[in-house]
Amino acid sequence: MKHKICAAALSLALTGLISWKAVATNPVLFGDPFPRITAELSDLFSEGKEEFSTVETAEEGLGPVFNDNSCAACHSNPAVGGDSDILETRFGTTTNNHFDPLAQFGGSLIQSQGIGAFGTCNFAGETVPADATIVAKRKTTPLFGLGLVDHVPDAAFLLLAQLEKNVSPSTAGRPNIVTDLATGKPAVGKFGWKAQNPNLLQFSGDAYVNEMGITNPMFPAENCPNGDCSQMPSCYPDAGLDDEGDDVEAFSDFMTLLAAPPRGPITRDVLAGENVFLRIGCGSCHVPVLITGPSKVKAFNKVAFHPYSDFLLHDMGSLGDGIEQGKATGRDMRTAPLWGLRVRSTYLHDGRALGLDAAILAHDGQGKAAKNRFAALSASDAQKLMAFLNSL
Ligand code: HEC
Numbered sequence: 001m002k003h004k005i006c007a008a009a010l011s012l013a014l015t016g017l018i019s020w021k022a023v024a025t026n027p028v029l030f031g032d033p034f035p036r037i038t039a040e041l042s043d044l045f046s047e048g049k050e051e052f053s054t055v056e057t058a059e060e061g062l063g064p065v066f067n068d069n070s071c072a073a074c075h076s077n078p079a080v081g082g083d084s085d086i087l088e089t090r091f092g093t094t095t096n097n098h099f100d101p102l103a104q105f106g107g108s109l110i111q112s113q114g115i116g117a118f119g120t121c122n123f124a125g126e127t128v129p130a131d132a133t134i135v136a137k138r139k140t141t142p143l144f145g146l147g148l149v150d151h152v153p154d155a156a157f158l159l160l161a162q163l164e165k166n167v168s169p170s171t172a173g174r175p176n177i178v179t180d181l182a183t184g185k186p187a188v189g190k191f192g193w194k195a196q197n198p199n200l201l202q203f204s205g206d207a208y209v210n211e212m213g214i215t216n217p218m219f220p221a222e223n224c225p226n227g228d229c230s231q232m233p234s235c236y237p238d239a240g241l242d243d244e245g246d247d248v249e250a251f252s253d254f255m256t257l258l259a260a261p262p263r264g265p266i267t268r269d270v271l272a273g274e275n276v277f278l279r280i281g282c283g284s285c286h287v288p289v290l291i292t293g294p295s296k297v298k299a300f301n302k303v304a305f306h307p308y309s310d311f312l313l314h315d316m317g318s319l320g321d322g323i324e325q326g327k328a329t330g331r332d333m334r335t336a337p338l339w340g341l342r343v344r345s346t347y348l349h350d351g352r353a354l355g356l357d358a359a360i361l362a363h364d365g366q367g368k369a370a371k372n373r374f375a376a377l378s379a380s381d382a383q384k385l386m387a388f389l390n391s392l
């Protein structure tokens, strides 16, 4: 009986009669919160979104160096919380065969703007120091649905890595192990291009100080421009925090409750394209389904979702950006989640690819075999694969 229902649903889906949009009573749009959350959570989402969009000034703690003056300035496409083509710069060098972020020059992340005249000081944006031999660009990633990822237990990612090792060793991913600053314990990194951050709360604190220069409980130290702290004592005499933690929590609430990207229409070609995607091995890294752990909040309680990523690190050969973070080597990158792909306009960590073809053809290292199978597809299979990717 179960079989028959499945077959019937499948054939309906195949004729294009069922699509997520058609069956959903209240279609979720990009930038919406998860549907059917309590009024209390809905309020947290709205307040968090407001904080995420608030433009900060030097008087409120912005700087002395920063990349932009609100989270939403970069995370905006096609709605607040999304991606953008805004790139950041990281740099470093190799010292004694080891990656060196050149911390003495403010590395590895550049803060490109300074607040200018402030008290008796003047702060300019950072530049890449002459000692840097590695310079990498990183594109702003979208935040839709990341609350689901945050609710997948670390043990599930460790198990997934083990499964990949057993089933498909040549493409198997590895977890980035980083420090959870709240507990001081090791944790699985899931967020950022290198999976360098373990959870949304910590990323919020990290971004507040490293993108905006706003210190907070987990990140109490100001960034000195290019590592030069000489102006700090006179113009930042007070060692107090810019944010006591309320803003950081508000960002985290907003991002946690930001719904997953809605799927586009699912046509016959889209379904056939997903088969091509799985057949040529894209799904061994771009894993179609993950499941959250238990949660008191229904939206996160043992929910299956479709990020098309394992959030693990893979050796991408020449595609790697050369920067090391945690256990991620210069060649390692986190599998980019493909959900929401249809609203992005540039691809890969540095935005170098202007089309999906170019993004796939740049896969190297552990992604090279799948790239070669993609390049060898018939025109019809390639077209179906694109239909699938453009439905995400
Ligand atoms: C100047 C542009 C810019 C600003 C401002 C900015 N971000 Fe980002 N954001 C980025 C970039 C670039 C990345 C990718 C960083 C990386 O992995 O190196 C990113 C990544 C993230 C991620 C990781 C998402 C994922 O894919 O795993 C989170 C979470 C995030 N930002 C939150 C914030 C919050 C919260 C703020 C405000 C406090 C903020 N960002 C401000 C550019 C920005």
Ligand code: HEC
Pocket: 171, 277, 280, 281, 282, 283, 284, 285, 286, 314, 316, 319, 320, 333, 334, 335, 336, 337, 338, 344, 346, 347, 348, 349, 350, 356, 359, 360, 363, 366, 367, 370, 371, 374
């Ligand atoms: C070995 C693991 C692996 C395999 C196999 C793989 N990918 Fe990827 N994919 C990645 C990683 C890692 C990235 C991020 C790379 C970067 O930007 O540096 C990525 C990025 C992408 C992007 C860009 C997404 C964005 O938002 O910028 C697309 C599109 C993509 N992959 C499609 C595919 C397709 C289609 C296949 C099958 C032909 C495939 N990938 C196979 C690991 C893999």
